[in-house]
Amino acid sequence: GQNIDQPTEMTATEGAIVQINCTYQTSGFNGLFWYQQHAGEAPTFLSYNVLDGLEEKGRFSSFLSRSKGYSYLLLKELQMKDSASYLCAVMRDDKIIFGKGTRLHILP
Amino acid sequence: DTGVSQDPRHKITKRGQNVTFRCDPISEHNRLYWYRQTLGQGPEFLTYFQNEAQLEKSRLLSDRFSAERPKGSFSTLEIQRTEQGDSAMYLCASSLDGGAEAFFGQGTRLTVV
Numbered sequence: 001g002q003n004i005d006q007p008t009e010m011t012a013t014e015g016a017i018v019q020i021n022c023t024y025q026t027s028g029f030n031g032l033f034w035y036q037q038h039a040g041e042a043p044t045f046l047s048y049n050v051l052d053g054l055e056e057k058g059r060f061s062s063f064l065s066r067s068k069g070y071s072y073l074l075l076k077e078l079q080m081k082d083s084a085s086y087l088c089a090v091m092r093d094d095k096i097i098f099g100k101g102t103r104l105h106i107l108p
Numbered sequence: 109d110t111g112v113s114q115d116p117r118h119k120i121t122k123r124g125q126n127v128t129f130r131c132d133p134i135s136e137h138n139r140l141y142w143y144r145q146t147l148g149q150g151p152e153f154l155t156y157f158q159n160e161a162q163l164e165k166s167r168l169l170s171d172r173f174s175a176e177r178p179k180g181s182f183s184t185l186e187i188q189r190t191e192q193g194d195s196a197m198y199l200c201a202s203s204l205d206g207g208a209e210a211f212f213g214q215g216t217r218l219t220v221v
Contacts, residue, residue: 033209042199042212043151087150094206095164096141098150 004099022088030091112213133202143199
């Protein structure tokens with residue numbers, strides 16, 4: 001089976017840094033995705049980690065530790081448009097399974 | 109190609125009616141997923157295809173749900189005898205292959221009254 005846990009909601013201030021954690025327990029692990037989803041819109045791809053370590057892409061970075069079943073998404077220099085849900089998803093065998101998502105609120 | 113497209117965008121139906129949704133994936137993508145999403149939740153896996161072969165169907169899905177991808181291109185998701193609990197956003201996604209990022213369509217919002 002699989003279990004993907006992430007905080008339900010987080011709040012941060014514009015210009016700050018926020019880290020969204022995700023822990024997972026799954027068989028057949030083949031990588032971890034992060035998606036962003038604005039209210040009423042489709043999820044959009046942010047990152048994909050297969051190997052341990054940090055992947056940086058502009059203001060967003062994603063980290064993976066396979067031995068700990070742990071990932072985080074780091075968002076720097078927060079902007080109001082970053083207010084959205086952030087979905088952690090694992091590639092189990094060869095299908096993508098999502099967590100419940102973390103709703104991030106940005107305060108001015 | 110403009111991405112994954114889904115039709116219709118919205119559907120309101122009476123309880124007990126059958127509905128069918130269509131998904132057109134990105135043209136060269138051979139992997140196609142269907143998900144269901146309710147408010148405040150992440151996308152829930154329903155089923156997926158590799159070309160025309162349906163590889164897995166979620167155990168959470170009742171027999172009222174069926175999906176096809178007859179020629180390995182577009183896919184349809186049918187719900188028979190709809191119930192109010194079926195009200196949700198139905199999302200389709202496609203990827204080049206397993207292990208690759210999936211691109212989502214805008215979804216079909218189903219309301220069962």
